[in-house]
Amino acid sequence: MNATGTNQARPQGLLNARNTLLVGIGNNSRADDGLGWAFLDALENWPDFEGDIEYRYQLQVEDAALIANYDSVVFIDAYQGALPEGFRWEVCQPAARFEFSTHALSPGSVLFLCQDLYQASPAAFTLAVAGDEWGLKEGLSVRAQANLQHALHSFRELIT
Amino acid sequence: MTRKITIDPVTRVEGHGKVTVHLDSEGQVQDAFFHIVEFRGFERFVQGRPYWEAPVLVQRLCGICPVSHHLAAAKAIDQIVGVDPDDLSPTATKLRRLLHYGQILQSHALHFFYLASPDLLFGFDAPPEQRNVAAVAVEHKELARKGILMRKFGQEIIKAIAGKKIHGIAAVPGGVHKTFTPEERAYFQQENDTPSVDTIIQWARETVEFIKGYHNKNYQWLDTFARYPSGHLGLVGPNGELELYHGRLRAIDSLGNKTLNDIPNDAYIKYFTEGVAKWSYMKFPYLKHLGRKDGWNRVGPLARLNVCDSIPSRFAQQEWEEFRGYTNGKPNNCTMHSHWARLIELLHCAEMIKSLLADDSILGNDLLREGTRRPEGIGIMEAPRGTLIHHYQVDEKGMITKCNLIVSTTHNNEPMNQAVRWVAQNVLNKQPKITEAMLNEVEVAIRAYDPCLSCATHAMGKMPLHIALYDHQDNLLDECYRD
Numbered sequence: 069m070n071a072t073g074t075n076q077a078r079p080q081g082l083l084n085a086r087n088t089l090l091v092g093i094g095n096n097s098r099a100d101d102g103l104g105w106a107f108l109d110a111l112e113n114w115p116d117f118e119g120d121i122e123y124r125y126q127l128q129v130e131d132a133a134l135i136a137n138y139d140s141v142v143f144i145d146a147y148q149g150a151l152p153e154g155f156r157w158e159v160c161q162p163a164a165r166f167e168f169s170t171h172a173l174s175p176g177s178v179l180f181l182c183q184d185l186y187q188a189s190p191a192a193f194t195l196a197v198a199g200d201e202w203g204l205k206e207g208l209s210v211r212a213q214a215n216l217q218h219a220l221h222s223f224r225e226l227i228t
Numbered sequence: 229m230t231r232k233i234t235i236d237p238v239t240r241v242e243g244h245g246k247v248t249v250h251l252d253s254e255g256q257v258q259d260a261f262f263h264i265v266e267f268r269g270f271e272r273f274v275q276g277r278p279y280w281e282a283p284v285l286v287q288r289l290c291g292i293c294p295v296s297h298h299l300a301a302a303k304a305i306d307q308i309v310g311v312d313p314d315d316l317s318p319t320a321t322k323l324r325r326l327l328h329y330g331q332i333l334q335s336h337a338l339h340f341f342y343l344a345s346p347d348l349l350f351g352f353d354a355p356p357e358q359r360n361v362a363a364v365a366v367e368h369k370e371l372a373r374k375g376i377l378m379r380k381f382g383q384e385i386i387k388a389i390a391g392k393k394i395h396g397i398a399a400v401p402g403g404v405h406k407t408f409t410p411e412e413r414a415y416f417q418q419e420n421d422t423p424s425v426d427t428i429i430q431w432a433r434e435t436v437e438f439i440k441g442y443h444n445k446n447y448q449w450l451d452t453f454a455r456y457p458s459g460h461l462g463l464v465g466p467n468g469e470l471e472l473y474h475g476r477l478r479a480i481d482s483l484g485n486k487t488l489n490d491i492p493n494d495a496y497i498k499y500f501t502e503g504v505a506k507w508s509y510m511k512f513p514y515l516k517h518l519g520r521k522d523g524w525n526r527v528g529p530l531a532r533l534n535v536c537d538s539i540p541s542r543f544a545q546q547e548w549e550e551f552r553g554y555t556n557g558k559p560n561n562c563t564m565h566s567h568w569a570r571l572i573e574l575l576h577c578a579e580m581i582k583s584l585l586a587d588d589s590i591l592g593n594d595l596l597r598e599g600t601r602r603p604e605g606i607g608i609m610e611a612p613r614g615t616l617i618h619h620y621q622v623d624e625k626g627m628i629t630k631c632n633l634i635v636s637t638t639h640n641n642e643p644m645n646q647a648v649r650w651v652a653q654n655v656l657n658k659q660p661k662i663t664e665a666m667l668n669e670v671e672v673a674i675r676a677y678d679p680c681l682s683c684a685t686h687a688m689g690k691m692p693l694h695i696a697l698y699d700h701q702d703n704l705l706d707e708c709y710r711d
Contacts, residue, residue: 128379129361133376184362
């Protein structure tokens with residue numbers, strides 16, 4: 069997010085629906101941690117999106133090889149905290165310096181591995197959607213559902 | 229003054245854990261604990277759900293080994309629908325085994341290439357920014373690519389059988405969900421964007437040679453680091469051979485004496501119980517007849533290679549003989565040899581996958597069997613990290629009334645605490661300053677067990693390393709964070 073709290077990193081013009089990969093990260097048994105998957109579920113019957121989708125509990129090393137096949141990639145994940153619009157687009161930068169805790173890779177580290185091992189540089193973005201509840205429960209909280217709709221609306225504007 | 233050093237969370241393990249080391253005013257280690265601070269509550273979550281949902285629901289326990297939970301639950305639910313393991317169709321049993329070997333192969337590959345290898349390749353003293361997969365990718369590209377492709381091979385096996393790499397449906401009560409096609413079989417037997425099974429076997433053999441070569445150069449610390457006597461637990465087949473999918477439970481003590489003599493799965497409740505500690509949410513399983521002090525066991529690759537009498541695959545058997553020969557046939561209690569054992573198992577899984585792919589009966593369409601409903605089912609198997617137990621009871625409507633899960637990392641709770649105490653007493657003791665390398669040695673000891681603490685929830689940017697010092701009254705003396 070930039071200093072003004074707006075979503076200026078929207079990937080306008082970069083999402084080629086035919087060669088775009090959406091990666092939903094999360095776990096739908098953990099309430100709002102399922103936001104990434106719920107985003108993909110919502111696109112399932114939406115004909116305007118012709119790209120590919122992948123569900124992930126965590127990003128892993130082989131995802132570096134996967135995203136090397138695409139022109140653009142969006143990582144959609146739940147966000148713990150408040151966001152002004154309920155969601156946030158960010159340009160994903162390759163993270164040469166990995167986080168100290170590496171059991172689950174960040175989008176940036178996957179992008180780094182993609183560039184380093186496969187010499188590919190897809191345009192990559194993260195779409196964080198704010199959630200409230202993280203316990204063992206199926207279904208999204210009311211606020212998360214609203215935030216999800218806002219995020220979907222933003223995404224659809226970019227595609228259509 | 230007593231100081232407490234906290235490492236929170238432990239890095240490169242699945243889920244959140246915390247290590248505290250308690251020092252007295254002389255810098256002597258008083259004690260050390262490995263805390264599991266996240267309460268999962270999954271057993272209660274499953275209660276009240278229909279039994280047929282269990283194999284799907286439990287996949288969400290873990291982002292790394294959902295297949296293991298899926299299959300263990302399926303084995304238990306088979307019994308609830310009246311189908312014992314021997315009554316499954318040969319096709320269903322073999323497809324489940326194929327799925328299981330694919331799961332263990334990809335999990336072991338992930339652990340070795342991306343979690344353990346940074347410590348081995350760069351050493352304890354390397355700075356944190358070098359001890360990770362990024363540095364492996366930069367400095368050992370070929371190794372990194374092979375690791376990715378070996379993991380991908382296992383993931384593609386899972387996808388072929390379960391329909392998806394993640395939250396797919398492979399096993400259903402009494403069998404499997406879908407057939408395996410000749411085209412799918414051919415994909416794994418030939419070179420594609422994924423290596424053939426023959427290539428995977430070759431790479432697995434090379435990786436075992438790598439670890440043996442590394443061992444020859446570094447045996448002094450590998451043989452002694454976090455070494456302690458313990459019991460070992462695992463499944464074995466009818467002839468005492470290594471068995472990962474279905475077998476009898478065998479345990480031995482640190483000298484090799486059998487403490488659990490090949491008991492059937494449904495007898496586990498008679499022999500096992502679980503202790504608790506107020507400082508950890510994770511329980512401490514042990515053998516009742518030996519008591520809590522002596523009845524705990526290591527599980528996982530090291531334990532499995534200790535309890536079995538042979539390995540039913542050619543190259544892995546050869547490697548197992550060398551592995552066992554290293555300790556003159558006695559149980560191997562060297563924590564760091566877990567990596568060697570894990571790679572022998574990876575080779576075994578690759579060989580078993582090749583064998584199953586060559587078996588035409590995996591292409592059959594006899595997928596499901598039926599029986600008479602029962603109120604209880606127990607599924608036990610060897611997950612990548614060790615013995616995994618799923619136990620369910622259902623009411624007359626088929627709703628789950630009781631669920632008991634003893635996961636691999638729970639068995640390894642006491643072993644990991646033992647490893648942490650060893651490091652604390654042998655590395656941290658009387659040191660004037662706690663260095664980054666010392667702290668990493670605590671983590672290396674834990675990582676050897678490849679623990680999976682509770683990884684199935686996360687969100688962006690919530691995994692810092694927190695180190696804190698406390699005095700004897702739990703006043704915070706110092707702390708630091710690393711993102």
